[in-house]
Amino acid sequence: MSHIALITLVVRDYDEAIAFYTDVLGFELVEDTDRGDGSRWVVVRPRGTGTASLLLARAKNEAESASVGAQTGGRVGFFLYTEDFAADHARMTKAGVRFLEEPRHEVYGSVAVFQDLYGNRWDLLQPA
16 A cells, blocks of 8 residues: 545535635645535545545534544544745735644644634644
8 A cells, every 4th residue: 555545525515615625725626526426526635636535525423423523532634734934824825724723833843723614623734
């Protein structure tokens, strides 16, 4: 096995999730295919990378709906690496991303926790 390709993120709505990840975070839409049963295969990833992508999966029942925004129990569950922390932090703040703390400069790098549109916690991180 060589790498993790996709990580499923349960969302309320495909289009609002696509808009957030592409317009606000700057990801690219890799695929949006109608599966013929009312569901879609929607994949987004950070621009210019060939690394792990997110499979945006619309919640289809009560249990899945309850997990939207809480897939990691309130912990940071996603880590978005950057090569220019200050510029990306400023761009994301201007775009309306909710940061839960001021940027910190740790031994391992610069980091700040933010929430996606559903409340999932992410680290914006520039490794040292």
